[in-house]
Amino acid sequence: MLIKVEKLTKSYAGQTVFSDLNLEMTKGEIMSLVGPSGCGKTTFLRCIAGLSFSTSGSIYVNDVNITNSKADERPVVLMFQQPLLFPHLTILENVTYGLKYGKNKSKKQERIERGLAILEKVELAALSGRYPNQLSGGQQQRVALARALILNPDLLLLDEPFSSLDPSLRSSIRSWVRDFLKKEGVTALFVTHDREEAMMMGDRIAVMKEGIFQQIGSPKDVYQQPKSPQVAEMFSEGLVMEGFFLSPDHLTLRPKTSLKAADTEAFDATVEYKILKYGHTFYHVYVHALEQRVVVLSNHEFLDGEQVELCYKRISLQTYNKNHPVDEGKSSKKLSR
Amino acid sequence: MTRKRKLWMRLTMLSLFMLIFVAPVILMFLKSVSFGWSWPDWRPTQFDLRGWRVVFGDPRIFSSLWNTILIAGVVVMLNFIIATPAAYALSRFHFRGKAIIESLLMLPILIPVLAIAMGLHLTMIRLGLTDQVLGVIFIHLLPTLPYAIRVLKSGFDRLKNEWEEQGAVLGANSQTVFWTVMVPLMTPSIRSTAVLVFVISLSQYVLTAIIGGGTVSTLPMIYYPFFTSADEAVIASFSVLFALLPIMFLILFEITLRVYLRVIKRP
Incomplete structure (x- = not known):
C-alpha cells in the first residue's frame, strides 16, 4: 500500500472532528472524498498534509510513518481552493519554487529545464514569463497543479480546487485534470462536496459524514448500493x-x-x-x-x-x-x- | 458635453492638487534661494544662496546631520527587529489577555510622551545611557514602536495563513517561507513602517533634548532655535533640507527592497 491511514482521530476543543478513519490507497489511484460542508473532510486532508495534527492514529506513506512530520518534510503536496500563486514571482519562478527552496535543492539549470518541461505539459510554457495576475483562473489552477507535480509527490491532495472557477470552465478543467493525473500516474486524494465531480474524478469514492467514512467503494457501488440512508441521501438519486x-x-x-x-x-x-x-x-x-x-x-x-x-x-x-x-x-x- | 465636463473636472482636481500639495513646496524652495522676496512682488526679484550658506555655515551641521541619519536608521532597524515578531504573534495567535496587551502596546502614544520621558530619564541616568547616542536611540523607540507594531500587524492580518501553508506544503521551512513569501507580500506595510518611523524619529526634539542632554545634537536641535529668528530664507533652507532627508531615505529604501526582491526571484 502506498498510502495507509489508520484509526485517524481528531478532536478540537472537546469536539470530535472525525474519528477512526481508515483509508488505503494504491499507487496511481485517484480517490474522491465527498461529504457535506463541515463534515471534517478538509480537516482530514490538512492532517495528511501536515498543516494540522491528528489527536490519535497514524499515517503511512510507503510504509514510513509521517504522522508527526512537519508539512515541509512530507512527500505530500496540497492544492488549495485558491491557486495561491505567489504574486511577486513569474509563472516559471512559481513552478520552480519547491525545487529552489524545498528539501532537495536542485541546480539552477535543472530547475529551469524541469520548470519549462512541466509548463509544457500543462500547456502554459508560452506564459512562463508572465505574472499570476495576467492569467485566467483556470490557467492559474493549472500552474498551481504544475507547481505541485514538479516535486513528484507520493500523494497529491486537492481541496476543492475547482470551486473558485465558474461552472463552464470547471467542467472542462476537471476532466483535463483527471486525464493529466492519470497520464502522469499521480496518486491523488480529491475532496469535493459535488457528487458529480466526485464520480467523475475518482476511481473510488469515500463518502464522509459526521466525521466518519460512511462508505468507500467504486462510484457505481456507492451510487447503486449505498450502505446507509445517509449515503443514499447524499450520494444516490x-x-x-x-x-x-x-x-x-x-x-x-x-x-x-x-x-x-x-x-x-x-x-x-x-x-x-x-x-x-x-x-x-x-x-x-x-x-x-x-x-x-x-x-x-x-x-x-x-x-x-x-x-x-x-x-x-x-x-x-x-x-x-x-x-x-x-x-x-x-x-x-x-x-x- | 459630458466629455467637456469631465475635462473640466480633471483640470479642477489637478489645479487643486497643485495648489495644496505642490505649490507650497515650490514656494518654500524659492524662498530659500531668493533675497528679500516680499509683498507686493509676485515673484522673487533677486536670487541669493545666503540661506543655504547660513545653514551649512553652522559648525555643527554635518555632525548633527550624521547623528540624525544614524539615529533614525538604527531606530528603523530596531523597530523591524522588535515589531515584526510582536506583530506576527498578535496577528496569528489567539491567547488570553490579547486585547489588553494590544492596548498596553499603544499606551506610549496615548499618554503624553513628556510624562513618560521624565520617569525614563531617571532610569536612564542610573543605567548611564544619558547624554549619548545609544540613549537617544532607545528613547526614540518610544514614539515609534506602537505605530510599527500596528502597521505590521495589519499587514499580517491582510495576508492569510494560506500563503505560509502553501510554502510549507511545497517543502520550504518556515524561515524560508518568511523571507521568500511573507516579506515580499508585506512590502507595502514594510515601506510605510520604515518611512513612518524614520519621519517620527527625525522630528523628535523634546525626547532628544531630555535624554541627549544637549550633547547629542540632531538636526531639529539646531533647526528649532532658528524659528525665533525672522530670517525666512534660512528657515526655508532648513525646511527644504529637512524634507529632503525622508525623500532620500525612501529612495534608498526602495532600491534596497528592489534588490532584495531581485535576489529572491531568481528561478
Missing part, C-alpha cells in the same frame, strides 16, 4: 426509506389509471416539472408517502402537475447493510402504509 433503498435505475413512471402487475409496487406521485437533457425527458416527481423528490427518465408524455404512479419491482428493493434484494413478504409489509 433513488428513494430512501427506513431500512430500504430503491436505486433510481429501477424506477419507472406510468399514468395513474394503469393496471398493476403482480410483482410490481407503486407510489402515488405528482409530476412537478420536466427537463430535457441528453435527448431524453426527465421528470421531477414528488412522492407523497415518502415526502421525497426523485428524477425519473420516461418515454411517456406527462403534464406538469399530473398525478402519476412511480413503479418498482419488489425484487429491486434493497437493504443497506447486505445489499441484496429483499424477500417479498417483508417488503410489502413494510411499505403497506
Whole structure:
C-alpha cells in the first residue's frame, strides 16, 4: 500500500472532528472524498498534509510513518481552493519554487529545464514569463497543479480546487485534470462536496459524514448500493426509506389509471416539472408517502402537475447493510402504509 | 458635453492638487534661494544662496546631520527587529489577555510622551545611557514602536495563513517561507513602517533634548532655535533640507527592497 491511514482521530476543543478513519490507497489511484460542508473532510486532508495534527492514529506513506512530520518534510503536496500563486514571482519562478527552496535543492539549470518541461505539459510554457495576475483562473489552477507535480509527490491532495472557477470552465478543467493525473500516474486524494465531480474524478469514492467514512467503494457501488440512508441521501438519486433503498435505475413512471402487475409496487406521485437533457425527458416527481423528490427518465408524455404512479419491482428493493434484494413478504409489509 | 465636463473636472482636481500639495513646496524652495522676496512682488526679484550658506555655515551641521541619519536608521532597524515578531504573534495567535496587551502596546502614544520621558530619564541616568547616542536611540523607540507594531500587524492580518501553508506544503521551512513569501507580500506595510518611523524619529526634539542632554545634537536641535529668528530664507533652507532627508531615505529604501526582491526571484 502506498498510502495507509489508520484509526485517524481528531478532536478540537472537546469536539470530535472525525474519528477512526481508515483509508488505503494504491499507487496511481485517484480517490474522491465527498461529504457535506463541515463534515471534517478538509480537516482530514490538512492532517495528511501536515498543516494540522491528528489527536490519535497514524499515517503511512510507503510504509514510513509521517504522522508527526512537519508539512515541509512530507512527500505530500496540497492544492488549495485558491491557486495561491505567489504574486511577486513569474509563472516559471512559481513552478520552480519547491525545487529552489524545498528539501532537495536542485541546480539552477535543472530547475529551469524541469520548470519549462512541466509548463509544457500543462500547456502554459508560452506564459512562463508572465505574472499570476495576467492569467485566467483556470490557467492559474493549472500552474498551481504544475507547481505541485514538479516535486513528484507520493500523494497529491486537492481541496476543492475547482470551486473558485465558474461552472463552464470547471467542467472542462476537471476532466483535463483527471486525464493529466492519470497520464502522469499521480496518486491523488480529491475532496469535493459535488457528487458529480466526485464520480467523475475518482476511481473510488469515500463518502464522509459526521466525521466518519460512511462508505468507500467504486462510484457505481456507492451510487447503486449505498450502505446507509445517509449515503443514499447524499450520494444516490433513488428513494430512501427506513431500512430500504430503491436505486433510481429501477424506477419507472406510468399514468395513474394503469393496471398493476403482480410483482410490481407503486407510489402515488405528482409530476412537478420536466427537463430535457441528453435527448431524453426527465421528470421531477414528488412522492407523497415518502415526502421525497426523485428524477425519473420516461418515454411517456406527462403534464406538469399530473398525478402519476412511480413503479418498482419488489425484487429491486434493497437493504443497506447486505445489499441484496429483499424477500417479498417483508417488503410489502413494510411499505403497506 | 459630458466629455467637456469631465475635462473640466480633471483640470479642477489637478489645479487643486497643485495648489495644496505642490505649490507650497515650490514656494518654500524659492524662498530659500531668493533675497528679500516680499509683498507686493509676485515673484522673487533677486536670487541669493545666503540661506543655504547660513545653514551649512553652522559648525555643527554635518555632525548633527550624521547623528540624525544614524539615529533614525538604527531606530528603523530596531523597530523591524522588535515589531515584526510582536506583530506576527498578535496577528496569528489567539491567547488570553490579547486585547489588553494590544492596548498596553499603544499606551506610549496615548499618554503624553513628556510624562513618560521624565520617569525614563531617571532610569536612564542610573543605567548611564544619558547624554549619548545609544540613549537617544532607545528613547526614540518610544514614539515609534506602537505605530510599527500596528502597521505590521495589519499587514499580517491582510495576508492569510494560506500563503505560509502553501510554502510549507511545497517543502520550504518556515524561515524560508518568511523571507521568500511573507516579506515580499508585506512590502507595502514594510515601506510605510520604515518611512513612518524614520519621519517620527527625525522630528523628535523634546525626547532628544531630555535624554541627549544637549550633547547629542540632531538636526531639529539646531533647526528649532532658528524659528525665533525672522530670517525666512534660512528657515526655508532648513525646511527644504529637512524634507529632503525622508525623500532620500525612501529612495534608498526602495532600491534596497528592489534588490532584495531581485535576489529572491531568481528561478
